[in-house]
Amino acid sequence: MKLFDPITINGMTVPNRIVYPAIQMNMGLTNRRARAFYAERSRGGTGLIITANTSVDNFACEELWGGEKELAGFISRCHQLVDQVHEAGGKIGVQLWNGNRFPQGRGTQVAGREADPSSGDRIAPSAMEDMRALTPFEIESLIYRFAKGARKVREAGFDCVELHGAHRYLLCQFTSPEVNKRTDKYGGDLNGRMKFGLDTVKAVRAFVGKDFPVLFRLGALDNDGVISPESLTYARELEKAGVDCLDISTSGYGKFPVSPVKRDKMGTLVPLAEAIKKVVKIPIIAVGKINTPEIAEGILTKGQADMVAIGRQLIADPFWPEKVKTGRFNEVVACDSCNINCYSPAFERKLPPNAPLCKKNARVGKEWDESATRVE
Numbered sequence: 001m002k003l004f005d006p007i008t009i010n011g012m013t014v015p016n017r018i019v020y021p022a023i024q025m026n027m028g029l030t031n032r033r034a035r036a037f038y039a040e041r042s043r044g045g046t047g048l049i050i051t052a053n054t055s056v057d058n059f060a061c062e063e064l065w066g067g068e069k070e071l072a073g074f075i076s077r078c079h080q081l082v083d084q085v086h087e088a089g090g091k092i093g094v095q096l097w098n099g100n101r102f103p104q105g106r107g108t109q110v111a112g113r114e115a116d117p118s119s120g121d122r123i124a125p126s127a128m129e130d131m132r133a134l135t136p137f138e139i140e141s142l143i144y145r146f147a148k149g150a151r152k153v154r155e156a157g158f159d160c161v162e163l164h165g166a167h168r169y170l171l172c173q174f175t176s177p178e179v180n181k182r183t184d185k186y187g188g189d190l191n192g193r194m195k196f197g198l199d200t201v202k203a204v205r206a207f208v209g210k211d212f213p214v215l216f217r218l219g220a221l222d223n224d225g226v227i228s229p230e231s232l233t234y235a236r237e238l239e240k241a242g243v244d245c246l247d248i249s250t251s252g253y254g255k256f257p258v259s260p261v262k263r264d265k266m267g268t269l270v271p272l273a274e275a276i277k278k279v280v281k282i283p284i285i286a287v288g289k290i291n292t293p294e295i296a297e298g299i300l301t302k303g304q305a306d307m308v309a310i311g312r313q314l315i316a317d318p319f320w321p322e323k324v325k326t327g328r329f330n331e332v333v334a335c336d337s338c339n340i341n342c343y344s345p346a347f348e349r350k351l352p353p354n355a356p357l358c359k360k361n362a363r364v365g366k367e368w369d370e371s372a373t374r375v376e
């Protein structure tokens with residue numbers, strides 16, 4: 001199966017085409033729980049893991065940790081996570097993010113509910129709700145922090161970095177004409193609206209060097225379910241700016257859901273990836289209810305994408321890849337896209353005490369505990 005062919009992205013050889021995408025369940029990054037959670041997905045056969053969205057300031061701001069030594073301590077603890085994933089046979093990258101639209105105070109460490117770290121204000125491209133518009137100086141400071149953060153991700157031993165430019169978060173907001181009403185060089189026509197994203201990528205590239213894989217999660221804009229030509233242009237420009245691989249999801253502003261639910265069909269977001277695949281040369285990752293081997297393999301053989309991200313299905317059953325590879329698909333514990341338990345920690349929905357993080361897999365978040373029920 002093509003699903004199990006290796007792929008090399010700017011020097012990083014991923015053993016197969018299966019990606020576990022960023023999924024925020026407030027597990028953190030360097031603690032025993034997160035290490036065991038991610039390592040179990042690698043042991044189950046996932047080729048590349050992208051960590052949950054992580055506030056860029058966790059990697060870029062000494063102040064957030066209380067000083068240079070403390071940030072260095074965090075970076076050094078990241079090595080344990082990387083080592084555990086490598087031992088299990090996988091690759092791992094960090095998703096760097098500015099989560100401006102999440103309500104909170106100062107950026108918390110790791111899980112990341114985030115505001116501007118210097119002022120604590122909630123910020124946006126243009127003033128909206130209770131957020132104020134970023135000044136050009138603040139935009140430049142953010143670009144610098146993404147670049148510095150990406151370099152620290154490399155120093156921490158990760159195999160790659162992903163910039164979160166989707167799902168109505170800051171980088172994505174800048175591209176949307178509905179949200180970005182700026183009249184300076186970061187707004188207006190498409191060139192203006194792409195500038196923050198492109199400048200960020202160029203700065204990241206300059207800081208990490210030529211030989212470190214930079215992935216970009218592009219939130220495609222759509223007009224009534226048809227990808228916007230603006231997103232095709234943006235994809236091409238991101239490639240020129242130095243992105244090595246585009247992970248295609250939705251902006252969250254149009255018809256495509258971020259996390260498709262039961263009624264949505266398998267491969268919901270694949271048309272977005274397929275359209276972008278046609279206009280760039282770099283590898284493309286598709287996502288969105290790619291839960292069966294037939295769908296996953298079909299995407300690869302039809303050339304709709306080069307890799308498939310399988311999110312909630314790998315929460316429900318981290319051994320999906322191994323089971324598929326060894327012809328045991330009938331043993332897979334199927335995700336039913338309920339978006340209930342896995343959603344709750346990050347989006348503050350209340351669950352009964354001790355409710356599992358997945359209705360189908362009571363072991364999620366307890367992988368460190370040898371006695372927790374397995375789905376292997």
Ligand SMILES: Cc1cc2nc3c(=O)[nH]c(=O)nc-3n(C[C@H](O)[C@H](O)[C@H](O)COP(=O)(O)O)c2cc1C
Nearest residue numbers: 021022023024052053259288289310311312342343
């Ligand atoms: C609980 C939850 C948290 C998520 N957190 C993130 C995130 O941190 N960053 C991101 O880019 N996407 C995030 N997503 C979206 C997933 O990465 C993925 O694109 C989406 O779930 C669709 O893929 P799937 O159908 O295979 O789960 C999240 C989705 C869920 C359900």
